[in-house]
Amino acid sequence: MFKRLQADTRKPVGIFVDGTAVTAREGDTVSAALLASGLDVRRTTAVSGAPRLPYCMMGVCFDCLVTVDGTGNRQGCLITVREGMRIEIQKGKREIGR
Amino acid sequence: MSAGPTRSEYDVVVVGAGPAGLAAAATAAGAGLSTLLLDENAGPGGQVWRAIDTTPVRAPDLLGRDYWAGAGLVAEARASGAEILQGATVWGLDRNLEVAVSIGGGSRFVTARRVVLATGALERPFPIPGWTLPGVLTAGAAQTLLKSSGLVPEGRTVLAGQGPLLWLLAAQILRLGGGIDLILDTAERANWRQAWRYAPGFLFTPYFAKGLALMREVRAKVRVVSGVTALSAEGDGRVERVAYTAGGRRETVPVDTLLLHQGVVPNVNLAMAAGVKHAWDPIQLCWAPVLDETLATSVPGIAIAGDGAGIGGAPAAVVRGRIAGLAAVEALAPTAVRRGPSMETLRVARDRAERGRRFLDLLFRPSRAFRIPDGDTVVCRCEEVTARDIRDAVAIGATGPNQLKAYRRAGMGPCQGRLCGLTVTELMAEARGMTPEEIGYYRLRPPVKPITLAELADMPQSESAVRAVVR
Numbered sequence: 144m145f146k147r148l149q150a151d152t153r154k155p156v157g158i159f160v161d162g163t164a165v166t167a168r169e170g171d172t173v174s175a176a177l178l179a180s181g182l183d184v185r186r187t188t189a190v191s192g193a194p195r196l197p198y199c200m201m202g203v204c205f206d207c208l209v210t211v212d213g214t215g216n217r218q219g220c221l222i223t224v225r226e227g228m229r230i231e232i233q234k235g236k237r238e239i240g241r
Numbered sequence: 242m243s244a245g246p247t248r249s250e251y252d253v254v255v256v257g258a259g260p261a262g263l264a265a266a267a268t269a270a271g272a273g274l275s276t277l278l279l280d281e282n283a284g285p286g287g288q289v290w291r292a293i294d295t296t297p298v299r300a301p302d303l304l305g306r307d308y309w310a311g312a313g314l315v316a317e318a319r320a321s322g323a324e325i326l327q328g329a330t331v332w333g334l335d336r337n338l339e340v341a342v343s344i345g346g347g348s349r350f351v352t353a354r355r356v357v358l359a360t361g362a363l364e365r366p367f368p369i370p371g372w373t374l375p376g377v378l379t380a381g382a383a384q385t386l387l388k389s390s391g392l393v394p395e396g397r398t399v400l401a402g403q404g405p406l407l408w409l410l411a412a413q414i415l416r417l418g419g420g421i422d423l424i425l426d427t428a429e430r431a432n433w434r435q436a437w438r439y440a441p442g443f444l445f446t447p448y449f450a451k452g453l454a455l456m457r458e459v460r461a462k463v464r465v466v467s468g469v470t471a472l473s474a475e476g477d478g479r480v481e482r483v484a485y486t487a488g489g490r491r492e493t494v495p496v497d498t499l500l501l502h503q504g505v506v507p508n509v510n511l512a513m514a515a516g517v518k519h520a521w522d523p524i525q526l527c528w529a530p531v532l533d534e535t536l537a538t539s540v541p542g543i544a545i546a547g548d549g550a551g552i553g554g555a556p557a558a559v560v561r562g563r564i565a566g567l568a569a570v571e572a573l574a575p576t577a578v579r580r581g582p583s584m585e586t587l588r589v590a591r592d593r594a595e596r597g598r599r600f601l602d603l604l605f606r607p608s609r610a611f612r613i614p615d616g617d618t619v620v621c622r623c624e625e626v627t628a629r630d631i632r633d634a635v636a637i638g639a640t641g642p643n644q645l646k647a648y649r650r651a652g653m654g655p656c657q658g659r660l661c662g663l664t665v666t667e668l669m670a671e672a673r674g675m676t677p678e679e680i681g682y683y684r685l686r687p688p689v690k691p692i693t694l695a696e697l698a699d700m701p702q703s704e705s706a707v708r709a710v711v712r
Contacts, residue, residue, distance in 0.1 A: 144376065144394065144395060145392035145394055145395055146394075146419075147390070148297060148298065148391035148392075148393075148417060148418075150297070150298075150299075150300075150391070151390075152297065153295075153297050168390065169295075170295040170389065170390070171389075171390050172389065175389065175390040176390075178386065179390065185478070190623075190625045193373065193625065194375050194478050196375035196376065196378075197382065198373075198378055198622070199378075199379050199381065199660075200378070200379075200382035200385040201288060201363065201385055202690075203363045203508070203656060203659040203660065204622065204656055204660050205654070205655040205656045206373075206622065208655070214346075214693075216655070216691070221281060221282065221283075221328075221330075
């Protein structure tokens, strides 16, 4: 959906999206890395199961909610990627304990 | 858990490290007050100077001079002695000036003698059919991706809406080598009738020449359709087409990314949760806090600076931040040595920075069609409540936004009304034949950002807090 600048010289950071290895860049937010990954990273809502992607990218809309290293409902647009981070795309409602 | 604040009490706690918050913190700390600056993002700058330390877009002309102007204030705040914490989400503030903040998965309270809220603005809701489809984002979102990660939209891209940010974003995307297929301009030509008498004031601001240059730069490369009166995003599982009406004709164009924008409004959640009195601004069509000339709110000790005090733009936000910071210094350390400008000088600077704003407010006033939706258009994105649901609730007795929660859960999802609140107020006001001021707004309460129950339970407890609930 979004493409990177060729002039971007930031260091690569390896993360996993539903188990698939993705190369992000140092300083990317989780949401930015997902939108640049080329993968289908649509979550589905807890209310109707409708597909969504990030909308505001500034912490107010909560359409970027993802599971990060096992913790659910994190705002992907406010979290910076770290080497080895495991992202899971949320489908529908959360489960208890996550 | 990341390192939290080094102390439990401060003279001044500032929330938000955009232009206003940086200026307030630098002014307070510069006069020797113990100052804590809390900011939710990974780095300082707010939205306008987002990622100023880390952006991969280094060539100065790409993001423009107004972006790099933030570097000086960031350096000043860092040198001022203020303690600056990034990744710090403030989720509570009360009349005792107790600030609840979450950092690295752990929460704690800090108390302040003065609080300056500099939580800025957010983009006005743009509730058109299909605005929840994947591939529809705000223009601000695209600009954030561009500034912080050097990303530009790929594929067929359409920008729709109005206002200065839309044109700035378009220019920035083009400068970075991105493509824009079409701009759908929703500005109402009739707005000139109200705006023109404020034009002379605007002509003497830097915004005038900059705005014209940006529009020229963009129009030379992109097809622009003006006078758009209806918009909808369509597609199966993601946006595939945008349909629009201009000059009475309906057209449909294929699209991969649709970017929406129709101005910004104050982000009121934390201030309202603290009990700060707000009033409806009938010109900017939003809630704004009731403030005195030093930006003090109705809650003693709490001031609001920046766009959260009413939209004024970045240069005005810097001056407002200095005013709020200096007011704290005058109250807490009247004899402190001050290096910066006097309050009198700042008031003059504020008037100058806010000049021309009325013209922009009136010219880019969004039309009813894009503020008060009809039919099955989603209003509350979180709980998926439509305009029809809300009108039906009014028909069977819902009187205002708070009663509506019981009928439809509107505003009760994680965004806590940030993306639906203004629409709900205006829609219910229209449906009931009342003013937005009479209809009111959601009653907001902490936590204003969601935290886990485990985080809440794990908070350090004071003896008095335990005694208040344990018998």
